[in-house]
Amino acid sequence: MFKFNKNVLLMGSIFFLLILAACGEEEGTEEASGSDGGEGTESTEAAGEELESAKLVLNWFPKSQMGGFFAAQSEGYFEENGLDVDIQPGGPEVSTIQMVAAGDADFGLAHADQLLLARNQGMELVALGASLQNSPQALMFHEEAGLEDFEDMNGRQAYIEPGIPYWEYLMNEYDLSEVQQLSYNGQHTNFMNEPESVSQSFVTSEPYFMEREGIDVDTKLISESGYDPYNVVLFVTKDYLEGNEATVEKFMSAYQPGWEYYEDSYEEVNEVIHEANENIAVEELKFEAEAQHDFVYGGDAEENGVGHMTEDRWGKLIDQLYELELLDEQVDPNEVFTTEYLSEN
Numbered sequence: 001m002f003k004f005n006k007n008v009l010l011m012g013s014i015f016f017l018l019i020l021a022a023c024g025e026e027e028g029t030e031e032a033s034g035s036d037g038g039e040g041t042e043s044t045e046a047a048g049e050e051l052e053s054a055k056l057v058l059n060w061f062p063k064s065q066m067g068g069f070f071a072a073q074s075e076g077y078f079e080e081n082g083l084d085v086d087i088q089p090g091g092p093e094v095s096t097i098q099m100v101a102a103g104d105a106d107f108g109l110a111h112a113d114q115l116l117l118a119r120n121q122g123m124e125l126v127a128l129g130a131s132l133q134n135s136p137q138a139l140m141f142h143e144e145a146g147l148e149d150f151e152d153m154n155g156r157q158a159y160i161e162p163g164i165p166y167w168e169y170l171m172n173e174y175d176l177s178e179v180q181q182l183s184y185n186g187q188h189t190n191f192m193n194e195p196e197s198v199s200q201s202f203v204t205s206e207p208y209f210m211e212r213e214g215i216d217v218d219t220k221l222i223s224e225s226g227y228d229p230y231n232v233v234l235f236v237t238k239d240y241l242e243g244n245e246a247t248v249e250k251f252m253s254a255y256q257p258g259w260e261y262y263e264d265s266y267e268e269v270n271e272v273i274h275e276a277n278e279n280i281a282v283e284e285l286k287f288e289a290e291a292q293h294d295f296v297y298g299g300d301a302e303e304n305g306v307g308h309m310t311e312d313r314w315g316k317l318i319d320q321l322y323e324l325e326l327l328d329e330q331v332d333p334n335e336v337f338t339t340e341y342l343s344e345n
Helices: 002-034 039-048 065-076 097-099 112-120 165-173 189-193 206-212 238-243 245-276 280-291 293-297 300-303 311-323
Strands: 054-055 083-088 109-110 124-132 137-142 157-160 178-184 196-203 217-221 231-237
Touching: 002 280, 002 311, 054 097, 054 245, 065 083, 065 124, 065 231, 065 280, 083 157, 083 245, 097 109, 097 112, 097 124, 097 217, 112 124, 112 165, 112 231, 124 238, 124 245, 137 206, 137 280, 165 311, 196 206, 196 311, 206 217, 206 280, 231 238, 238 245, 245 280, 245 293, 293 300
Parallel strands: 054 083, 054 109, 157 178, 157 196
Antiparallel strands: 109 231, 124 231, 137 196, 137 217
16 A cells, blocks of 8 residues: 555646646746736837838948938838848948849938939839939139139139030030039049149038138039939839838838938937948048938928928039030920828927
8 A cells, every 4th residue: 555655646746746847838928918008019020020121322432422321220210120231331342223233232312413314215114302402513613713604614723524404505505615624533632732723522511621621612513503303312123122121111111310410410310420431530420420410401401201202302503504505305304203101290
């Protein structure tokens, strides 16, 4: 009897321990899965959610003109919207339009006139937001040269990138027959050594370099001539937009908050930009951020939010390029841009 009872007790103990273990495993599973609707649900869902990959290619090396995108990345706005965005630098050998058209990048940056010229070549691109409401492109000249109007370039050397649309516009609007056009190569040595010369520039960058070299310069905005395309325009292909509308919505949900954050915290974000492009000094980024402020946050953006675009502005640009015979037809502006994914203030 003693031996039998001992065995029974032993078997019962083992069985009881197995039941306890099973209950413990079941309870642990319920806690881990968050079946009670508590914090476990949120942590597991957050940990298990996979971010969707997207690639953005910049229209130049990282700088302040892309500040809103770096803010959206560094502040986690892209991630909050379910995206893992790879920001790829541009440069003189990088064509953002060709990359996006070929599917090597999902999103790209370019100027409005570049998008229209690409469309004329059969690439259907759609603008989603204009980061700069007005163009900071300008003619730069030595302060003592006294260039007051565009015709004053006559008799001078002008360093201009071949084929740049605004130069075609200026040549058509003004009598510049006596301007000696020389190819612009991104360097300013010749300009600095020739007090009567003129060079293409951006008011957000070149004046900083000249000041650092001790050269007093002045600038004249191209927009004063009436040619004023949107700059640093975010775009995708028409096919990508139609097939990936949810991804575009996610990206654009981070786009404006990124630029809004950059407005007041540009010095913080500039450190991130400097890490991505060590060749640009933090002081230069600060100059650019402050110089571009009204281009980004002024104009229509002041009332409607960063990125805002209008049919009238696109239509005017289309007409100008058509008159210059740079476009074969006057395309409907609503086919080349949309504000559907922008939120108004």
